[in-house]
Amino acid sequence: MARLVTEWVNVTGDISIIARESGEVWFHTPRGTKENVDPFATPMTGVGAMGSTVGLLDGAINLGFAGIEKRLARPDPTLVGYIVALAGAYHTSVDTPRNLRRAAGRFNELGRPEVAAYLEERAREETGHDRLALKDLRALGVPGERLVASFIPEGIKPLCKRFDDLCVQDYPIGCIGYSYCLERIAALKQETDIEKVQAMCPDDVDATRFLRSHSSLGSEATHVEETIEFVASLPANDRIKVVQETYESSLILAEGYNHELLKSEAEMLEELEQALGEALPYRHSSYLSHGEKRGARPAA
Ligand SMILES: [Fe+2]
Ligand SMILES: [Fe+2]
Numbered sequence: 001m002a003r004l005v006t007e008w009v010n011v012t013g014d015i016s017i018i019a020r021e022s023g024e025v026w027f028h029t030p031r032g033t034k035e036n037v038d039p040f041a042t043p044m045t046g047v048g049a050m051g052s053t054v055g056l057l058d059g060a061i062n063l064g065f066a067g068i069e070k071r072l073a074r075p076d077p078t079l080v081g082y083i084v085a086l087a088g089a090y091h092t093s094v095d096t097p098r099n100l101r102r103a104a105g106r107f108n109e110l111g112r113p114e115v116a117a118y119l120e121e122r123a124r125e126e127t128g129h130d131r132l133a134l135k136d137l138r139a140l141g142v143p144g145e146r147l148v149a150s151f152i153p154e155g156i157k158p159l160c161k162r163f164d165d166l167c168v169q170d171y172p173i174g175c176i177g178y179s180y181c182l183e184r185i186a187a188l189k190q191e192t193d194i195e196k197v198q199a200m201c202p203d204d205v206d207a208t209r210f211l212r213s214h215s216s217l218g219s220e221a222t223h224v225e226e227t228i229e230f231v232a233s234l235p236a237n238d239r240i241k242v243v244q245e246t247y248e249s250s251l252i253l254a255e256g257y258n259h260e261l262l263k264s265e266a267e268m269l270e271e272l273e274q275a276l277g278e279a280l281p282y283r284h285s286s287y288l289s290h291g292e293k294r295g296a297r298p299a300a
Helices: 052-065 079-094 096-109 113-126 131-139 142-151 154-167 174-186 191-200 209-213 220-233 236-261 265-276
Strands: 006-012 015-020 024-028
Touching: 006 052, 006 236, 015 052, 024 052, 052 079, 052 142, 052 174, 052 220, 052 236, 079 096, 079 131, 079 142, 079 154, 079 191, 079 209, 079 265, 096 113, 096 154, 113 174, 113 220, 131 142, 131 209, 142 265, 154 174, 154 236, 174 220, 174 236, 191 209, 220 236
Parallel strands: none
Antiparallel strands: 006 015, 015 024
C-alpha cells in the first residue's frame, strides 16, 4: 500500500503547519536537539495530495485568525453594515479578472502554461462579480456606482493592495493563496446567513446576489474544491509559497474585517453619507418605512 502523503510548511518564524493526507493537521514549533533531528526543519520536497494540501491551506487561515480571536468583533448585523460590506465586496472583486490575467501572462512567459490556464479560467469565472454587488446596492436604493467611486472601507484597502501587489510580482504564485483565503471564508456562509440578511432587507427586495454566489450555495464552494486540487498538483516550492501567502492574506483579512466590524452603526452611516453627499434611506437599524422605499426596487 502506498504511504500516505505528509506535507509541511513553515509559515512564521517558529510555527510550521504539518498535514497528513488522512486529514490530521497540527502546528509544530521546531525544537531541534542533538539526539533528535527535526524532520520538518527543511522545506518539503515531495508531491502533494488533496487531503494534506487542504490541511495546510485551512491550517494557514486558522492560524491567521487565531491572532485576533480575543478581539473578534461580533456585532448584530445591520443593513448599514451590510451596505458597507457590499461596497467592500465590490472593491475586492472589481480588479480580480484583470489582476489574474496579468499573473497568467507572467506564467506564460515563465513557461508554466498549466498555471496560466488555471488563472485564466479563474479570471473568466470571477468576471462580473463586481456587478452583483452594485446590483445589490441598487436594489437597496443606494446609488452603487457613485458610492464605490468615492468610498472604500478602510479595512478593505490593505486587502486590495495585497492582491494588486501579488499579481505584479515576478513570480506571482502567491495570488492563488490570496484567492483561496477569500473564497474559503466566503464558502463558510450558509443558507441561514443569507436568510438573516434577507430578513433585514425590505420586503420584495433581492439584495443578496453577491452573497449567494459567494457562499456555500453558490460557485464559491466549487472554486475552493478546484483550487485545492490545483494546488495539490503543484511542485513543493509552489505549494509552500501558496500556503505562506494564504497565511499572510488571512492576517490582513482578519485585521481588516475586524476593523470594519468594530465600527458603530452611526459611524458607518456617517461614512456612507459623507461619501455620497446625501442621506441614505436608512436610519439606525431600520428601513425608513415600507411606504418610502426610495429607489428600493428589484434590480434589473
Ligand atoms: Fe467572486
Ligand atoms: Fe470565486
